[in-house]
Amino acid sequence: MARVPRPRAVIESPYVELDRAAWARLRNSHPLSLTGDDVRRLRGTADRLDLNEVEEVYLPLSRLLNFYVGATAGLHRVTTDFLGERPAKTPFVIGIAGSVAVGKSTTARILRELLIRWPDTPRVELVTTDGFLFPNAELERRGMLDRKGFPESYDRRALVRFVAAVKSGVTEVTAPVYSHLTYDIVPDEHIAVHQPDVLIIEGLNVLQPALPAPERRSTLALSDFFDFSVYVDARESEIRGWYVERFLRLRQTAFADPKSYFHRYASLSDEQAVDRATSIWDSINAPNLRQNVAPTRSRATLVLGKGPDHSVTRVQLRKL
């Protein structure tokens, strides 16, 4: 009897990749433009925000997210109907990952301002994971003060508990607050999240897998609660330049404040400041990017690839 040939497994990339022009063209099928209100809200999200970039890249993304929000709500309805329960509104959770200085906070703020415009997501809350860093005293006790931003420098269980509580509809969920001024967790200060339509959670390590077996009490990873995730990507040499640039700007603003932990940097010459920033980058942020952050890129739903001026040149969207 003739043997039926087995189909060969084709290992396909789970992503569809679009260059900027192809992504921007998607806008034609979803006529979108910024209103005066949008522009007012967007001002202040970045030092030099290009509104054309917002229209061509972030507006179509907010449309896609709006479709996902609708489809995800439908899926939740299926589960509650099946269980015979009363439907409850579940916040849609978006994770935003990427290196220090790649533009996560800016992306998160732009998306928040754009998502607010859709009638089904007027309440969007934004939380950064730095509030879940261990306080400096604890990091020092663990010998990790020079590893801020590495996965182990966060209270990962508290972070998972926080997102799980928001997602399960708890009326008020609080998170600790980190200050870039004092370079530490602010004692007795919290932010509160009240049943948002969308929670955006932004941080270096939001796409990290669950803790390995000996350390974990739960097998859940933060990303198990995500409905969508974005990895903001760029060449390491560009990100390093953005980090140094931001450091030079902070020298004239935040570091100039006598209360700043980095006040001693305010008096550095340009050359000394570049040396200092480069040395922090090379000893902490670059190794963390290579060892921990970049390896999570392939777990994102969408990858935004940026060119040297922060403009998005390439978009990868998961289709499988």
Ligand SMILES: Nc1ncnc2c1ncn2[C@@H]1O[C@H](COP(=O)(O)OP(=O)(O)O)[C@@H](O)[C@H]1O
């Ligand atoms: N889309 C953008 N357009 C222009 N500048 C940007 C954009 N995204 C980020 N930047 C700039 O790059 C630097 C790093 O961005 P930021 O959002 O603070 O990064 P992260 O949160 O990843 O550390 C900041 O100086 C910011 O103003």
Ligand SMILES: CC(C)(COP(=O)(O)O)[C@@H](O)C(=O)NCCC(=O)O
């Ligand atoms: C606070 C950060 C760890 C980022 O935290 P995130 O919000 O991504 O969780 C980072 O911005 C940082 O300050 N890194 C420390 C490098 C240094 O010690 O200067």
